Structure formats: structure tokens, C-alpha cells
């Protein structure tokens with residue numbers, strides 16, 4: 001009910017020109033859009049907050065083009081922020097993680113408009129011929145039509161049957177502490193057999209796999225800038241581990257790029273000021289969060305908020321955010 005009233009309110013505000021006015025008032029703020037994966041099959045039904053249908057993404061990009069938003073690269077935005085010279089209605093496009101679908105589905109749409117974008121690429125699953133373990137386990141449970149599954153045959157401590165509502169989490173917790181990816185793939189294969197979800201087909205579809213080494217060049221040629229997102233998609237506050245995560249990420253990816261990696265995105269949106277010394281020591285220029293908000297000249301470079309766009313956001317909600325209308329509401333509420 002609240003959601004319906006909100007949508008009606010948005011439509012009314014757009015009709016009355018308040019979205020237009022918000023955009024004019026906040027024309028010197030930077031908007032950084034955030035995407036993750038793009039849906040090749042039914043991933044958007046599995047995780048609507050993680051995978052967006054290409055048609056929806058295409059509509060958003062067309063909207064930005066039609067409404068003459070100024071799409072600039074992340075590096076350009078950083079330089080212009082330092083000079084306090086944002087162009088009007090500036091938007092930066094960012095994509096997190098590095099799913100194969102970024103190349104397959106988003107790149108042609110970005111190329112159509114000649115929009116630059118930044119991909120924050122984690123390196124652990126980069127160039128591996130296997131799906132992200134955590135997602136694959138959940139996806140298999142999402143896909144299965146089977147009931148009463150003898151999950152105890154997986155021989156995972158504390159795991160008994162599918163009636164156990166934590167089954168998926170128990171398998172993930174057990175799997176991620178294993179030494180090798182082969183051991184995790186073995187679990188996925190066995191789980192696939194139990195759930196009647198074909199592991200090989202899932203792997204071949206690459207819906208949950210990241211890009212491979214040769215594909216990096218396709219992305220670079222297509223105008224995608226590749227930046228840091230940690231090695232294993234984690235960024236604890238202890239200095240040593242955080243530093244290792246950046247170093248390893250850089251060591252694996254940077255040799256294949258044409259310039260140094262100097263921008264960072266906090267994995268899982270977890271961040272705090274205690275992360276900043278390690279970012280400074282690695283000469284990171286900017287770090288983006290998963291907090292919703294627009295950027296002005298005084299926003300600290302290590303807490304650049306973004307606009308998260310996904311399947312749960314309707315077109316009118318997207319317009320409320322990109323126009324700056326929602327930011328105005330947030331500013332009023334804070335005062």
C-alpha cells in the first residue's frame with residue numbers, strides 16, 4: 001500500500017515538473033549508477049537485486065541519452081571533482097563484480113550510446129571455468145522442483161535434509177573454507193544430481209561465471225575501464241588482510257590492462273573510515289559505496305555513494321533518483 005502511494009506521488013511530482021526542477025537544482029551533483037549482472041536466462045528472477053534484464057538496462061540507457069544526461073568516465077569525474085568543475089547532469093556508470101553477462105549483454109547497449117563505464121572486477125573467479133560457488137548453491141535450490149532430498153549424502157557436517165531451512169547456507173559455509181575450487185565444484189556436481197539441476201549446463205551457460213582473460217580485451221576495446229573490487233570479494237578492517245585483498249586483485253588483473261588500477265569499490269557495500277588508511281597507502285583515488293546518494297565537490301573521495309539500479313526499481317523510481325528528486329527529499333529530511 002505504502003509502495004503504491006509512493007509511486008502515485010512520484011507520478012504526480014513528475015507531472016507537476018518537480019522532477020525537472022530537482023534536476024535543475026542539483027545539476028552540479030554527480031550521479032554514479034551501479035549495476036551488477038545482466039540476465040541471460042532467468043537470473044533476474046533468482047536475484048532481482050543482482051541481475052537486471054537487458055531490456056530494462058537498455059531502457060535506462062535510452063532514457064539517459066534521450067534526457068541528455070552527461071555520461072562521463074569515472075576518471076574524468078574524479079579529475080573534474082578535484083577541479084570543482086562538474087559538467088551539468090553528470091552521470092558515471094559502474095558495474096560491479098565482472099559477470100560474463102557484462103560482456104555479452106551490457107556492452108552492446110553501452111556501445112550503441114558510446115557510453116563509458118567502469119567495471120569493478122574481483123579476481124578470484126576471474127578466468128575460472130566455474131560459477132561463483134555461493135551463487136551456484138543458491139541457484140540450484142532456486143531451480144529445483146524436488147522435495148525430500150537426502151542432503152545428508154553430501155556428508156556435510158550438520159546437514160540433514162532439505163527441510164533444514166539453512167541447508168543452502170550450511171553448504172556454502174562448508175564449501176568456502178575448502179582448499180580448492182575443484183572440491184567446491186565436486187559439491188556442486190553432487191548437489192546438482194540430488195536437486196536434479198544440471199551442473200554442467202549451469203557452467204556452460206556462464207550465467208554465474210565471471211569473464212575470462214581474453215574477454216578483458218573485448219571489454220577494454222569496448223570502452224570499459226576495469227578497476228579494483230578485491231580478490232575474494234571481501235574487505236575486512238584489519239589492515240593486513242585488506243591490503244592483501246587489494247594487492248592480489250591488482251596483481252592478477254592489472255598486467256592485462258593498459259593503465260594502473262586506481263579506483264576501488266567496497267565489496268558487499270561494507271565500508272568505514274577505518275578502511276581509508278589502506279586505500280591511501282595503495283594510492284587509491286576513489287572508492288564507491290552501495291549507499292544511495294549523489295556526490296558533490298565536498299563528498300570524501302573514499303565514500304562516493306551511488307544509485308543502485310536493479311529489477312526491483314521501476315522506471316518512475318529510477319527517474320525520481322536520477323533527477324535528484326529523492327536526494328532533495330533526503331536533504332530536507334536530514335535538516
Ligand SMILES: [Zn+2]
Nearest residue numbers: 096097267268
Ligand atoms: Zn561486488
